[in-house]
Structure formats: structure tokens, C-alpha cells
Amino acid sequence: MREDFLHYVWRFSYFNISNLTDTRGNSVKIINPGILNRNAGPDFHDARIEIDGVLWTGSVEIHINASDWYRHNHQTDPAYENVILHVVWQNDKPVSHPDGTEIPALELSGRISQDLLSKNDGLNACDKGIPCANSLTDIPEVKRRAWMDRALANRLERKGADILKLYKSSQSWEDTARTWLFRNLGHKVNAEPFERLAKAVPGKAIAKQSDSGETLEALLFGTAGFLSADPADDYHRRLSGHYQLLARKYNLEERRLKESDWKFSRLRPANYPTLRISQLATLFTREPSVFNFLTEGKNLQVYENQFNLRASDYWRRHHAFGKTSSRSYAKMGQNTGQYLVTNAVVPFLHTYGQATGRYEMCDKAVALLEELPPESNTILEKWKATGTDALNAFDSQALIERYNEYCVPKKCPRCLIGHEILRS
Structure with missing residues (x-):
């Protein structure tokens, strides 16, 4: 037995309602079972229940056992002080409000x-x-x-x-778009550090450095915390030099992540955050505005082409700084591009369209899903x-x-x- 089932039974009156009485023998008549509440607080709001000839308006709380009221500590929560009826499968214990008033209980066992x-x-x-x-x-x-x-x-x-x-x-819709794209690029494993990175890197810095992929990589890798250790090779050293200048210019050090914030274990090299960050730098050289990137695609083919991203030359031979790879993972795969259209582009289009009244964006979002x-x-x-x-x-x-x-x-x-x- 689950409470969801009792919610269903109560909501649609799928139980024997003839000669209803509470556990003390008082007649009960359901005028309105109330509105199901999916948030914190009693299970049903605005119920209208006639008990012993008196009409009450308030909340209804539902439990498997009446004693669950105390197990859930409702007796200490003011949100439950307007409960007018306790609907239970088994009334194993009387329940009272803080002032000592017993709450009428309706037992459903034997009525379903x-x-x-x-x-x-x-x-x-x-x-x-x-x-x-x-x-x-x-x-x-x-x-x-x-x-x-x-x-x-x-x-x-x-x-x-x-x-x-x-x-x-x-x-800012621009900042929102950037954070949302970064978060989805990290999938579940690195969603949190990617979101922090998006919030730490100023949009104006991305826009001003968008003509140089190497400087963009320095901005992103440095803020992500990958340029803090001793340089592993010449490219790592060069990026570190760029980042020192950018960090002073944009006050990045206070917002910088740590390399240990990122997860690599059990990930395929193609999904390593290092490769994804370089691919983001490539994206920003094409379109520094993520908002435009997410909203201006005309069709699925355009979006798939936009996500046809390749990391810089260094990452064709490496998957981490100083660590060479016999196989290249620099290019973002088609499946990843389609994943990002599905999970980043579509929800953003739909939400932005609804929030701003541009409902053609909502239609485009659904059309993309139907084509993918x-x-x-x-x-x-x-x-x-x-x-x-x-x-x-x-x-x-x-x-x-x-x-x-x-x-x-x-x-x-x-x-x-x-x-x-x-x-x-």
C-alpha cells in the first residue's frame, strides 16, 4: 500500500461513501475532496467536509497509518494546523492538533x-x-x-x-543560455562544475576574446582550474601566460574552480571536460552569443552543423594536458550534437518562447523533437x-x-x- 494510491482513491472517491463516519462515529459527508497538493504541506487543500452536521473548510492529510502523522513530525509544523480530516488506511493512533483538539479520522480499510x-x-x-x-x-x-x-x-x-x-x-537571457548549454555539455557527471564555469566567466570576456581560439581556451581552462599546476608542456605554459593577463583584467581568480572539481573517472575520453572546454572555445570563435546560438537555428540541419565542433589542434593528440593519446577525440560526435539539441536547445527554446510570448519558438522546439x-x-x-x-x-x-x-x-x-x- 502506498500513499499515492490513497490520494487517488480519495481524489476520485473510489471507495464506498455510503454511511461514512469518522472513527468516533460522527457522520462524514464529502462536499469537495479538495485540490491535490504536490508541494510541501497537507495533501489536499480547500476541501469542504461536513462532520456531524457541521461544514468545515480546510486541508486533508492522508497516511497509511494514522501514527505516520507523528512519524512525519506534522504536529510541529504550522502548515498542518488547518487539517480538518485525517484520511488513513488504518487508524492505529488518535492524532491531535497542538492545542489538544483531536483531528477527525476517516479509515478507508474495508471501504475500497x-x-x-x-x-x-x-x-x-x-x-x-x-x-x-x-x-x-x-x-x-x-x-x-x-x-x-x-x-x-x-x-x-x-x-x-x-x-x-x-x-x-x-x-539575462544570454547568461541563462550560456549556463544552460554548459550544464548540459557536462551531462550528469560534470554538470555542476560546468555550470559554475559558465557563471564564473564574464560574457563580455568571451565576446572580446572571440577572435582568438587560443585566448578563449586560456580564459576557459584557466577559470576552470586547469592552468594552476606547473605547465606540462609548451602549450600548457602558453595558455597559463594568457590566463594571467586575463585573470587580472577580469578579476577571475576569486571565481576560479579547482582542477579537482572535475570528474574524469569512468568517462570515455571523448567526454573528458578538457575536450569539451576546447570545443566550447571553438564554438565561441564562431558565435560568442550562446543565446543566438540556441535560438537562431532555422532547422535541425543548422543546429547539427553548429554542433559539429572540433577541439583545437593540441587536443587532436591529447586528452589531458601533457598526456598524449594515440586516438583523436577532438571532434564532437553526431550523437552528442543531437543530445545537446534535445536537452539544451529544445528546452531553452520552449521556455524562452513561453516566457516572452514568442510561441513560434515553442513550435520550433517541438518540430525539432519530431525530426530528431x-x-x-x-x-x-x-x-x-x-x-x-x-x-x-x-x-x-x-x-x-x-x-x-x-x-x-x-x-x-x-x-x-x-x-x-x-x-x-
Whole structure:
């Protein structure tokens, strides 16, 4: 039994509501179950419940066991002082407000049909990673399509919230675009140091040095902390000299990262942050404005060409300063370029378009996803095993979102497909 399931049951009144009474025998009538709250605080707000003939308006809190109220320390949280009804699976302990007033409790055990409980148990028992794997093909195609559309919208909204948070901090779409691109270039492993690097390097410095790839590398590598050690070779020494001048000019030392902030272990050399930083320098020699870079592409081909980046000559023979490589990893691969269009360009376009009323940007974002090929990873392999194929990046992004946000935490009652299975 999970609380999400009880939220679902309460929200849609999927339980026997005849002759409802609280655990003290008082009659209970649900006028309005309230609005589901997905943030901190009680589970449902603005509920209207009639208890023993008296109409109450306030919040409803839901738990498996009534004693969870104390286990979660709600008794010390002022946000829970307006709870008018405690809905529980088992009322194992009376619960009171700080002033000693007992909170009416409604016990749901014995009021939910065995059929619904069995369906919920079936979803929870699935060990294939996707709880609805055995039932998915029974869902009509139109509902599965609506489910995909909603999942993609959720993903864009979630990423959009991260982008707007960056914008709120900087009040600059240029700075936001740069930070967002840097962060995605670092993938999960180096996202945090890349974000710090983007915030540490002034945009005006990038613009003024954009006519020299070597000076740009000095600016980026120095601020990233890779030029602090004794020079490993002549190129390393030359960059260090450039950086000393830039650091004084732009006051970079206070913002400089440490080389130890960057992760290399278990990464393929092509994904080493050293190579990515050099590729960024190449990008800035072409277009110093990341905002323009992210927003002005006319179609997928243009964006793929823009991400056809090659690190400088030094990195054709090295993957770290002073460390030669028998194989060249200087060129950014097509898969990485498509990854950045999917995860950096598309969310930024969509968020910027919504925030500024330029909805053609939102349309372009969706069109790019529909044109991009689907990603290839273990999550999509799980979906494929259920008979659900991703035709393009629109589909693969939707399936990844659904898996991470609903399947893994088993939030089936909040999922359109899970809802459909439970109510069938």
C-alpha cells in the first residue's frame, strides 16, 4: 500500500461513501475532496467536509497509518494546523492538533473494493521496471498518445522551471543560455562544475576574446582550474601566460574552480571536460552569443552543423594536458550534437518562447523533437520490451520522463495509464 494510491482513491472517491463516519462515529459527508497538493504541506487543500452536521473548510492529510502523522513530525509544523480530516488506511493512533483538539479520522480499510486493491497490488508487484508492462497493450492508442503528449509537456515544464530559476538569478537571457548549454555539455557527471564555469566567466570576456581560439581556451581552462599546476608542456605554459593577463583584467581568480572539481573517472575520453572546454572555445570563435546560438537555428540541419565542433589542434593528440593519446577525440560526435539539441536547445527554446510570448519558438522546439531520431538507452529498451517503440526524440523524451518520474517511484495512480488500468 502506498500513499499515492490513497490520494487517488480519495481524489476520485473510489471507495464506498455510503454511511461514512469518522472513527468516533460522527457522520462524514464529502462536499469537495479538495485540490491535490504536490508541494510541501497537507495533501489536499480547500476541501469542504461536513462532520456531524457541521461544514468545515480546510486541508486533508492522508497516511497509511494514522501514527505516520507523528512519524512525519506534522504536529510541529504550522502548515498542518488547518487539517480538518485525517484520511488513513488504518487508524492505529488518535492524532491531535497542538492545542489538544483531536483531528477527525476517516479509515478507508474495508471501504475500497477488492478488485481495485488487486489491480493496485498488481502494479506494485511488477518487477520489470515498468509496472504496467503486462497491461500496456490493452490501452487504446488514442489514450497512449495523450499519455505521451502529457509526459513530454511535463518534461518541458520541469526543465523550464530550472531554466527560469537561472534567469531569475541572472536577469539575462544570454547568461541563462550560456549556463544552460554548459550544464548540459557536462551531462550528469560534470554538470555542476560546468555550470559554475559558465557563471564564473564574464560574457563580455568571451565576446572580446572571440577572435582568438587560443585566448578563449586560456580564459576557459584557466577559470576552470586547469592552468594552476606547473605547465606540462609548451602549450600548457602558453595558455597559463594568457590566463594571467586575463585573470587580472577580469578579476577571475576569486571565481576560479579547482582542477579537482572535475570528474574524469569512468568517462570515455571523448567526454573528458578538457575536450569539451576546447570545443566550447571553438564554438565561441564562431558565435560568442550562446543565446543566438540556441535560438537562431532555422532547422535541425543548422543546429547539427553548429554542433559539429572540433577541439583545437593540441587536443587532436591529447586528452589531458601533457598526456598524449594515440586516438583523436577532438571532434564532437553526431550523437552528442543531437543530445545537446534535445536537452539544451529544445528546452531553452520552449521556455524562452513561453516566457516572452514568442510561441513560434515553442513550435520550433517541438518540430525539432519530431525530426530528431530517438535516443538509445536502457530505459527505451525496457519500453520496447512492452511493445512501446519511440519513433523520434519526441517519443523517447516522453518515455524517459514517464519512466523516471512515474515508473521508478511507482506513482501509477498519478499516471494517465495507471489511472486507466485502475479504473478499468
